[in-house]
Amino acid sequence: MCGGARSGEGGRVIEVRELTKRYGRTVAVDRLSFVVRPGAVTGFLGPNGAGKSTTMRVLLGLDAASSGEALVNGRRYASLRRPMLEVGALLDAGAVHAGRKAFDHLGWLARGNGIGTRRVAEVLERVGLAGVARKRVGGFSLGMRQRLGIAAALLGDPGVLVFDEPVNGLDPDGVRWIRELMRALAAEGRTVLISSHLMSEMELTADRLVVIGRGRLIADTSVQELADRFGRGVRVRSPRPDELTRVLVTAGGTVESANGTAGGGRVAGSPESGGLVVSGLEAKAIGEHAAAHGIPLYEVTPRNASLEEAYMELTARGAEFGAAS
């Protein structure tokens, strides 16, 4: 290894402040602000075209911001003298010269940042490519290229890591390998930012989420907070839904029909479907209230928050949520 903590005085933090990026008349990123801190994996989520890659490109100095700024360790990326010692980045695993050997690809990158060739061998070992170090990259599978890109990001043993869609196109083994690597890097106290358009993946990988849509911030929250806020509740089925609804609302719960139409009290649940979603009351309390009024229950299922649904709802609405935290 090249030594322990390597971050600058700015302290392993990514700060995006009021960032706007326009391409002609298209606004790709619109007054976006968020902070990414060390010791956690932060998922950068949004539908395709939301502005995730653009934000990362501006952060890495590839594209110029129209206004606002994106800083790493308190500085602009382009002002870092040996940037790979502070920030590791993987934007596009396909962006390799097919005729170059894996060792050479990492070799020139390392040389450009004053990193020795021994470190090149180390990172190739860490990502499992030591055996193909002298092979041309053109013959690599997508998974191998992804590993090579991650090896490049790790070269300088940086405190901040930025990955754009690192699991795209990978097989389940590859996905799991990346997930575990990201978690391990965060556990070492590094700042890890991963973009994705898949909430299901981020749910398993990330601790925090920055969700954007149409270039704007939608949510800046922890995975737990989002789970608590959305989709919580208990699914209840009963042959007497109207009566049950009245009882539960009186008890302080909020009741909706399971097929989505809202209702603070009036629910048209037929006995066949009979599904209600109750929030504000635990399964135990619902059972007790029903028993006290002699209402039979066919089903009482605590609903686990589906972050996927929360995400769909967030991005569809496009409104700002929890941005102040």
Add this chain to the structure above:
Amino acid sequence: MIDAVAAEWWKLRSVRSTRWTLSVAGAFVLVLMLVAAQEARIWDGLTAREREDLPLRPLQVMGPWVASLCLAVLGALSATSEYRSGTIATSLIAVPHRGRLVAAKAVVVAAVGLTAGEAVAFASCLGPRLVIGGRSFVDQEGSVLHDLPAFAVEGAAVAVFALLGLALGLLTRSAAGAITAVVLLWHVLPLLVFHLPEPWNARAGSVMLSGLASEISGAGAGESIYGGVLPAPAAAAVMLAYALVPLAAAAFAFTRRDA
């Protein structure tokens, strides 16, 4: 800056196109020696008077002339291959200071161009001379040392072509575009200019890049399509401008656009 130059050198030497372009430039010297052997045989059958009309120099300067094209392609590819493969983003992540990245590329391309250019120029001077042996061709009566400075200038012109290729590669971001532009400047434009009405053909022909080396070394345009109206210092300044003006324009564009 040293790190950036070392990285560019590693990049250039680790792709096959570099070996190919340099090999073609080198192999062409062998072709010249074969042609020289043929000329020597022809020379043997000529009368003393006919021998006056068979100089060797046009053959010799074809070495650096072809090397100019090869190295211009190498210079262009050193930029365009990064755009084609997308590694330009990786390069900027490694060396985010854009001026420094262009400068590092220029240093490496110029150094490779100069080394290859001088090697080819000297080999093109000496190889055919060895082949003709003791035959006293009309333009080979001076000593080798007398001839070498002119070939050194021809070799330097190869480095200018290499830098021009790099600049055009950075500007066009396309190998096809850059190489087409190089070929135009290398040979097509001088042919067109040659057909301009007097005296513009000689004037414009005097600032064609491929003919500048002869003007600088005082060898003159002779029977070539190029003009020879510039004094040596002016010709040297024009040659330098061919290397630096496009490069400055490329660096200007490169530092101002998104990668």
